[in-house]
Amino acid sequence: MQLHPRHFGRDLREKLVAKLMKDVEGTCSGRHGFVVAITGIENVGKGLIRDGTGFVTFPVKYQCVVFRPFKGEILEAVVTMVNKMGFFAEAGPVQIFVSNHLIPDDMEFQSGDMPNYTTSDGSVKIQKESEVRLKIIGTRVDATEIFCIGTIKDDFLGVISNPGAAA
Amino acid sequence: MCGLHTLCECIEDLLELVVVHLSFLYYLYRLVSTHPTRSLPLHPPNQTVSVLADCFRELRMSGEEEENAAELKIGDEFLKAKCLMNCEVALILEHKYEQLQQMADDPMNQVSQVFEKSLQYVKRFSRYKNPDAVRQAREILSRYQLAEFELCVLGNLCPDTVEEAIAMVPSMKSRGRALDEEAIEKMLNDLSMIKKFD
Numbered sequence: 001m002q003l004h005p006r007h008f009g010r011d012l013r014e015k016l017v018a019k020l021m022k023d024v025e026g027t028c029s030g031r032h033g034f035v036v037a038i039t040g041i042e043n044v045g046k047g048l049i050r051d052g053t054g055f056v057t058f059p060v061k062y063q064c065v066v067f068r069p070f071k072g073e074i075l076e077a078v079v080t081m082v083n084k085m086g087f088f089a090e091a092g093p094v095q096i097f098v099s100n101h102l103i104p105d106d107m108e109f110q111s112g113d114m115p116n117y118t119t120s121d122g123s124v125k126i127q128k129e130s131e132v133r134l135k136i137i138g139t140r141v142d143a144t145e146i147f148c149i150g151t152i153k154d155d156f157l158g159v160i161s162n163p164g165a166a167a
Numbered sequence: 168m169c170g171l172h173t174l175c176e177c178i179e180d181l182l183e184l185v186v187v188h189l190s191f192l193y194y195l196y197r198l199v200s201t202h203p204t205r206s207l208p209l210h211p212p213n214q215t216v217s218v219l220a221d222c223f224r225e226l227r228m229s230g231e232e233e234e235n236a237a238e239l240k241i242g243d244e245f246l247k248a249k250c251l252m253n254c255e256v257a258l259i260l261e262h263k264y265e266q267l268q269q270m271a272d273d274p275m276n277q278v279s280q281v282f283e284k285s286l287q288y289v290k291r292f293s294r295y296k297n298p299d300a301v302r303q304a305r306e307i308l309s310r311y312q313l314a315e316f317e318l319c320v321l322g323n324l325c326p327d328t329v330e331e332a333i334a335m336v337p338s339m340k341s342r343g344r345a346l347d348e349e350a351i352e353k354m355l356n357d358l359s360m361i362k363k364f365d
Binding site: 025035039065067070072073092131155156 | 236245280284285289316320323326330335
């Protein structure tokens with residue numbers, strides 16, 4: 001963690017922690033996923049002055065809550081958009097796309113001002129704001145976000161509750 | 168995969184140590200860079216070490232990439248790490264949010280979008296609302312020699328039947344674990360009791 005010399009003084013540690021939180025929270029890496037919140041600082045090591053700039057680099061060991069979806073993991077998500085290709089869902093900061101090939105065959109796309117997927121008997125409906133349980137089959141990580149492909153075509157997967165309906 | 172993995176790891180270690188044999192490394196680097204599958208710009212010799220190390224790290228990572236939560240292949244780091252259930256994360260994040268609220272009048276400006284979205288998500292999908300129930304749930308689940316990851320998936324999804332539980336966490340049934348269906352059923356029953364009294 002780099003710190004400008006102007007912050008040196010009595011509350012150096014506080015400044016360092018504040019900067020760490022500002023810089024690290026909300027970032028995303030391929031190995032660890034999203035860093036949601038820092039929960040504790042384990043230790044702050046000795047600083048190292050950088051040549052030329054005067055900045056000092058401190059090794060900081062910290063604990064944090066991360067969010068990383070795994071392939072094969074089953075989780076619950078909220079549907080954000082439905083179109084004829086499939087639907088998008090959101091699990092916290094992670095976007096998940098479920099293609100219509102991975103939606104059970106008996107569910108048909110219905111267009112209209114509230115596009116949705118419905119079974120032929122109309123008993124099950126996937127629309128915006130529905131809560132679905134899905135399985136992740138692929139992940140792609142880039143610098144700022146994680147994008148997943150999911151499926152609901154398996155046992156015990158699918159809609160949990162719909163907006164308006166009693167949960 | 169394992170062979171390739173260890174090989175790459177070895178080479179990676181070597182590369183970090185043997186910085187002296189630059190000429191040899193340069194030769195190796197040119198081998199890699201002229202390989203048909205990757206076209207790298209030619210770097211000056213003093214940069215080759217790091218570029219090479221990156222190449223091999225990438226190669227090793229691509230082998231590791233084959234994770235599968237169904238078989239509990241989630242990487243060493245995550246297997247050892249403590250896994251939290253949605254409801255636990257909700258408690259932590261809410262606590263942090265309250266702290267921020269006390270410090271500034273406008274906490275929404277302070278927190279990142281990721282934090283905000285995560286908080287909304289875990290709040291929406293928390294099975295157990297009060298801290299005592301959360302603690303009890305973890306206590307019950309931890310009696311059954313589950314991996315951290317398995318524990319959390321069960322805690323998050325709260326399956327009703329044994330089949331459902333096994334479909335959610337297939338690794339529970341594989342590898343000749345000491346978990347039989349009766350044990351799973353008892354676990355699920357205990358879990359549903361907490362929910363009832365929550």
